[in-house]
Amino acid sequence: MTKSAPPVKKNQTVEVTFEDMTHEGSGVGKVNGYPLFVPYGLPGEQAKVKVIKVKKNFGFGKIIEFYNQSDERVDPPCDVFYKCGGCQLQHMSYQRQLDMKHDQVQNALKKIAHIDDIPIHPTIGMDDPWRYRNKVQIPVGSKNGELITGFYRKRSHDIIDDMDHCIITDETADRMVDAVREIANRLGISAYDETNHRGTLRHIMVRVGQETNQTMIVLVTRKENVPQLDKLVEEIRASYPHVKSVIQNVNAERTNVILGKKTKVLWGNEYIYDEIDGIRFAISAKSFYQVNPTQTKKLYDKAIEYADIAGDETVIDAYCGIGTISLSLAKKAKKVYGVEVVPQAVSDAKENAKLNNIDNAAFYVGEAEKVMPWWTAQGLQPDVIVVDPPRKGCDEELLNAMIQMKPKRIVYVSCNPSTLARDLNILEDGGYQTKEVQPVDMFPQTKHIECCAQIVLKV
Missing domain, CATH: 2.40.50.1070 (OB fold (Dihydrolipoamide Acetyltransferase, E2P))
Structure with a gap:
């Protein structure tokens, strides 16, 4: 049976009611059930849209004019917002941005990890979501x-x-x-x-x-x-x-x-x-250092809360960078082991530990998925593991290494809800349970969202 052709053609003009948004902030409207993704459309708005690209199962459009606009629409304060693309969300109220990012995390966990019965808290935003990039x-x-x-x-x-x-x-x-x-x-x-x-x-x-x-x-x-x-x-x-x-x-x-x-x-x-948070960091030209320190403190506070450290725990920070999370954890834990694949970052982490007179944090160069099994062979048994991977998420070898180590708690800091959800699936199959997730808006006015998940070993 031949599937029917899309109900729209390139350069056709159609009327669309936006029902939803993509994770990039585009409006989603349907023409006879066929989805059109249209930048800057907000749910509830109706608009005349020019179809600019047609694919088999979905297409892309461009707003020609609005018939009505959402109460959540605002005038972007940046003069070049529609030219630049560095920000994607200045056309919507800040509260709408926070809600959208919460929904993005919730949808990823439901669709990919099949987790829909845990608290996903409202997104922690900024009092002033401008001028934050350092x-x-x-x-x-x-x-x-x-x-x-x-x-x-x-x-x-x-x-x-x-x-x-x-x-x-x-x-x-x-x-x-x-x-x-x-x-x-x-x-x-x-x-x-x-x-x-x-x-x-x-x-x-x-x-x-x-x-x-x-x-x-x-x-x-x-x-x-x-x-x-x-x-x-x-x-x-x-x-x-x-x-x-x-x-x-x-x-x-x-x-x-x-x-x-x-x-x-x-x-x-x-x-x-x-x-x-009282910890001093030396930052070189090439150092990875969070671009929004105000929100970084809120994110790390949540990570430390989820780590639930009483004072006698051994902690592994599996993507330690220059030691930003590790040194915060070391203020409360008995011992912190950081591992990072970039040698310069590990060198910076060691210097930052000295700078703050922190002597219960040790840093190692290597791939976490290879170093952690070696640590296991040496008898290292962590109570808590913290991971803060890049957008691609954790290597499956690393997830398996964590499962083998059986820490009581895992704290997963993520900059990509989709790979977080994928990795939670693996951890849950390995005997862990996701307890709660806290989104944090590290990058206001953009599509990006960071979040922190608390994961515990099933008894």
Whole structure:
């Protein structure tokens, strides 16, 4: 039996009522049961939509005009919101964003892990969901002989040249990008041209310590020897005393990867410092450090609550990074073992432990799924395991290693509800039970959601 063709054609105009949203924030409407995904549509709204792509089971559309609008719709405060794509949700109220992210977690757990009988708490949001990012990486280009900086337009490498600030980025970082661009332009430092692989300045990266206001500027250049670079550094030093570090990163490759392998200090320190919950962290140009420390504290507080540490526990942090969670846990636990595949991160974690006079945390380089069975063979028996994996989730070997170790509790910090749900399935089959999940909005105005799950060994 031949399946009927889709009820719409490309470039056709249709009337749609949005019934739902995708996890990326697009509205979902149906034409004779056929789903259309339409950016910026909100549930309950009716709109005239142009069909721009047709697939077998679903299509994509573009709003031409609204017939009615949701009470949750707001005017995006960013002038380039519809061009940029760095944020996806500024067109909806902040409460609607929080509700959408909660629903995303709930749906993933129900559909993928078949878990629908546990508390999934309301998303923890921010009092002020703007200007939270402590790190920005801005590409540099040229127009009419002048340097320009700005994010790329959606699905392109064209710089938005009328963008003079980013309202989810720390204001100090914003100002420093502008300052570096203006000084570099005056000194005749050229922008990198990725088409011809010529020119010099590729990106300006700025990191700011939220608690300390210490600022690091990283100049990403195509070559190491850059005329006038010393004068650029002098002007920054003279005008901006909060800048504690100016770094050059050399990236000579034809690549979309921002940072190259070689990094050197042009002036000041290799690190700036910041604090989360009284723990001080040294942050280098390449350190992984959460971009929203305000929400990071809320997330880690929940992770520590779920770890339920009384004081005599042994804890493993299986993706320890520079020790952000490990050191918080070490304030309460008897011993913390951190493992991380990136050697520089482990080196930073050890330095951060020294910086805070924490001597009950030990850090090791390696893949957790390989190190943990070795620890088991040495007789290490953790009471709690904490994992905070990348978006792809935990390697199945690691999940099996955790199951073999039989800790009383597992705390799973996730930045991807789908892979969290997949991994919870495996842990539940291995004798564990998911007790509750707490979503935390680490990235307001964007589609991303972080959450923390408490998992306990079945008795």
